[in-house]
Amino acid sequence: MPEGDTVWQAARRLHNALAGKVLTRFDLRVPRYATADLTGRTVLDVTPRGKHLLTRIEGDLTLHSHLRMDGSWKVYANGRRWTGGPTHQIRAVLGTADRAAVGYRLPVLELLRTSEEHRAVGHLGPDLLGPDWDPDRALANLLGDPARPLGEALLDQRNLAGIGNVYKSELCFLLGATPWLPLGELPEDRAAQLPALAKRLLEVNRDRPVRITTGRRDQSHFVYGRAPRPCLRCRTPIRSANQGDGSRERPTYWCPTCQSGPAPPPGTR
Numbered sequence: 696m697p698e699g700d701t702v703w704q705a706a707r708r709l710h711n712a713l714a715g716k717v718l719t720r721f722d723l724r725v726p727r728y729a730t731a732d733l734t735g736r737t738v739l740d741v742t743p744r745g746k747h748l749l750t751r752i753e754g755d756l757t758l759h760s761h762l763r764m765d766g767s768w769k770v771y772a773n774g775r776r777w778t779g780g781p782t783h784q785i786r787a788v789l790g791t792a793d794r795a796a797v798g799y800r801l802p803v804l805e806l807l808r809t810s811e812e813h814r815a816v817g818h819l820g821p822d823l824l825g826p827d828w829d830p831d832r833a834l835a836n837l838l839g840d841p842a843r844p845l846g847e848a849l850l851d852q853r854n855l856a857g858i859g860n861v862y863k864s865e866l867c868f869l870l871g872a873t874p875w876l877p878l879g880e881l882p883e884d885r886a887a888q889l890p891a892l893a894k895r896l897l898e899v900n901r902d903r904p905v906r907i908t909t910g911r912r913d914q915s916h917f918v919y920g921r922a923p924r925p926c927l928r929c930r931t932p933i934r935s936a937n938q939g940d941g942s943r944e945r946p947t948y949w950c951p952t953c954q955s956g957p958a959p960p961p962g963t964r
């Protein structure tokens with residue numbers, strides 16, 4: 696699942712391919728925009744905002760996309776074969792004289808006025824990789840709901856923007872708290888470290904093709920995806936269970952020894 700760093704990399708790829716170039720092809724394969732044609736206009740920039748991508752196009756237009764679980768943007772030199780998935784999964788094609796940016800499986804794709812981008816991203820909290828990053832506000836947002844489980848609060852992009860399911864589990868491990876610990880019960884010194892820790896995780900992975908949270912290439916994650924293998928620190932078997940609000944359950948991983956706080960009983964899925 697894309698996290699802030701993945702989206703940042705996608706934005707940079709798109710920006711390098713499209714910014715300053717005139718669109719020679721503009722093809723959105725969603726019924727609402729089937730007739731939208733922006734060929735002849737120049738792409739101004741591509742900016743990530745949390746996990747959202749904003750492609751700004753001359754004439755106060757922004758193509759807003761979101762990768763959600765398995766969307767992606769690929770860039771191909773003209774004449775190269777497109778390999779991002781079957782044709783029916785293509786949602787957008789932005790072509791220039793020498794490149795094509797192809798959006799696959801994009802669950803969110805909308806065209807809006809650049810001056811109205813806030814409608815798409817105005818709800819987001821401080822962006823971990825953005826120029827507006829504000830650790831104090833991020834922490835205040837998180838602590839604003841002290842009864843909320845840590846893992847859920849970290850995924851809520853209104854608190855801080857950029858954390859996905861992998862970093863959620865890894866951050867809880869680094870904080871020594873289970874994803875079910877109510878935020879208000881997180882010791883103050885650890886809560887104070889949270890924003891900087893989250894930012895560091897995303898920043899060190901911003902330029903990496905493979906996400907590493909441990910600093911070790913041979914074991915890229917502390918807990919995510921590792922159940923029931925032994926914890927890298929204490930050898931206790933890592934556990935996994937779903938966490939969510941009922942409508943959206945996400946696989947969550949933790950070490951029952953290194954992390955304190957409530958957790959589902961063993962055997963729960």
Ligand SMILES: [Zn+2]
Nearest residue numbers: 926929950953
């Ligand atoms: Zn452990």
